[in-house]
Amino acid sequence: MNLRLLSTTGVMLALSGPAFADIEAARVFLDAEIGDQSVLTREEQEAEMQWFIDAAEPLRGMSINVVSETITTHEYESRVLAPAFTAITGIQVTHDLIGEGDVVEKLQTQMQTGENVYDMYINDADLIGTHWRYQQVRNMTDWMAGEGADFTNPDLDLDDFIGLASATGPDDKLYQLPVQQFANLYWFRHDWFTDPEIMAEFQEEYGYELGVPVNWSAYEDIAKFFTGREIDGQQVFGNMDYGKKDPSLGWRFTDAWLSMAGASDKGEPNGFPVDEWGIRVNDNYQPVGSCMARGGATNSPAAVYAIEKYIDWLQNYTPPAAAGMTFSEAGPVPAQGNIAQQMFWYTAFTADMVKEGLPVMNEDGTPKWRMAPSPYGAYWEEGMKVGYQDVGAATLMQSTPVDRAQAAWLYAQFIVSKTVDTKKSHVGLTFVRDSSVRHESFTERAPNLGGLVEFYRSPDRTRWSDTGLNVPDYPRLAQLWWQNIGDASSGAKTAQAALDALCEQQEAVMERLQRSGVQGDLGPVLNEPQDAQYWLDQPGAPAPKLENEKPEPVTIAYEELIQRWQE
CATH class of the missing domain: 3.40.190.10 (Periplasmic binding protein-like II)
Structure with a gap:
């Protein structure tokens, strides 16, 4: 019906x-x-x-x-x-x-x-x-x-x-009482990834097997490999995303992109004391900083790496129109049949991906695509948040x-x-x-x-979780993200400059909350700023810049991954 x-x-x-x-x-x-x-x-x-x-x-x-x-x-x-x-x-x-x-x-x-x-x-x-x-x-x-x-x-x-x-x-x-939920996972064309000719060509070019990427290094190789190819009579792209300076661009990043890169501390469901927004809290969950100078990680090397990778992939491996799209406009695009993979894909789009007659569906009603855990970035370590x-x-x-x-x-x-x-x-x-x-x-x-x-x-x-307790005022802070990330996405600012501005603005909001006292003993108590190197020398987030931000690529066969889920 x-x-x-x-x-x-x-x-x-x-x-x-x-x-x-x-x-x-x-x-x-x-x-x-x-x-x-x-x-x-x-x-x-x-x-x-x-x-x-x-x-x-x-x-x-x-x-x-x-x-x-x-x-x-x-x-x-x-x-x-x-x-x-x-x-x-x-x-x-x-x-x-x-x-x-x-x-x-x-x-x-x-x-x-x-x-x-x-x-x-x-x-x-x-x-x-x-x-x-x-x-x-x-x-x-x-x-x-x-x-x-x-x-x-x-x-x-x-x-x-x-x-x-x-x-x-x-x-x-x-x-609050949950009434719906969906995860942010990795989406890919299983039919292409298991095509013997495509697999052999990838193996010859990159020296390892084409499969579900476990890390961003492999994702980037796969994105480059597929972009510009002609498959089934159309030009293919190796990545899908969106970049319009719009509130939905903020969700694209607050929805755990920094922690997927490895910018947060270890801890599930959210990093502690530094979470996926880069906000540090004390033992009482009072926010104490967002910038590295106060122990936060919003403008840390790992966060900068996360934004730069997003921009690189958006510019080089994504349909040009995506840079002007919002979340809702970009969501249906993979169903059109010319996208090989998408790192940041919400399962809420599943219902629209399984409709009869779509280029990504087989005649028997099974999909040509699959979903899997999103790969992690160069700074990520076991125990960190895996996704949103x-x-x-x-x-x-x-x-x-x-x-x-x-x-x-x-x-x-x-x-x-x-x-x-x-x-x-x-x-x-x-x-x-x-x-x-x-x-x-x-x-x-x-x-x-x-x-x-x-x-x-x-x-x-249960390992995929939403924004956690570190964020003291979601409505006020969330709107800062799309404006600043939009500056980086459009090229108006470097990733570092955009994140410096973002963390400073987050701290300005938290400072006002601290002065007003409206949140009582639960509100922010900002650390005194000091040289960022002090915090970079401490264990955990913020982490110092890696010499190599593209470690050895790793992939896994989808069938092996799904077997783990079933076990």
Whole structure:
């Protein structure tokens, strides 16, 4: 059933209105939409829907407003699940879809003004450091034991969620409830990488086997090898990326690019005391610096190396138009069939990569491409963060009236309920529940998803994490990244100059937070600046410049890698 039909079904349910808020509305929804794509039996599904009906009774007739970024999963929630929830519970939900940067801006406005802009935000758990310090969102742990207790599904089963750590503070309180998540992995054309003629030619030219690159040295060789070739009648490029000076360019780098290069300290889920943003904290998670002069690593040799490699590959091995593209514009390009590999690829694009008739799909429904762990840079060492995972999560602000927050909380639980989560996972392929990814329907579908199911069934899935606790004010600091990296990407500044400016601006924001005292004992306490060499001489980040930033290239056969995941 296509999305348009599903949307129509949802609208028909919604038109039934609050008067039809009973189990019959739920049965219509279950018949038309869920079927056997649920970890629950039909009897269990109806029991869960009855709980929602009963819990919503005192709130029936209310209208609430929810906002999220525009990705396939949230489109499904907005077009299908929100109308179904309305029909089943009698609570009218308007689920707006806007850009990710706009979501953060709206949330920041509500934080600053105290006015209730939205009753619930579905935004990244990247803001955990912000929420924990400002205490302007309801922490779910206390909420579920207090004002939200009567509206908390007894079968919510938090232990089934795979991304709770990303939304949990050092106080062991859960600040957001994950509703979708996707990892940043490596994407490549498996059919080309296993073509005997191409493999032999690569072996002859580079002296080692063509395979999944383990480090950036191999990635660069492969990018150079494929760029300019003609395969299947079109010119091929060995890399895909984007470079427009736009908020999404900031995510391209805050989403762990520096730690993938090796700029951070060891430690999972985030480097400690220096994280993937290059921000150093003390033992109490109070930020103490971003520049090397204060012990940070945002402008360190490893960070400069990371930016320079990005620019080099963007200029030399990527379609020229990519330099003017945003995240959303660049995402679908590999599906057009002329990209050999992509280092920085989000699994959120999987749903759009497996559509019938695409140049990257076989006639039998299997993909010509695969996904694998991203390779690491020259400064990376075992124990450092390996990659980023976006965890989009339901967030309830303290400034939202209690009854509206209770209604929004019911909606949040509905869209991740065991009744609907497996079906939603099939639509958007952004897993939040272990039970869904292990459902037999995904065992059957796994060969068509290029390694996604194997990744999410492996222990590796917990090693990819979102922005951590070191970032004290995500909305203010994140906007500095795209502006400064854009200067480097456009050639207006060198990578070193851009990162020097970035770390200084981050420290200026943190200094204002320190002076204001708004974050209390959790806020920044900046170190006194001193010669950067002092910190370069200390163990860990920031690390001194390597004499050789292109070590021996290493590759691995995809089949060997996937076997590790399966074991």
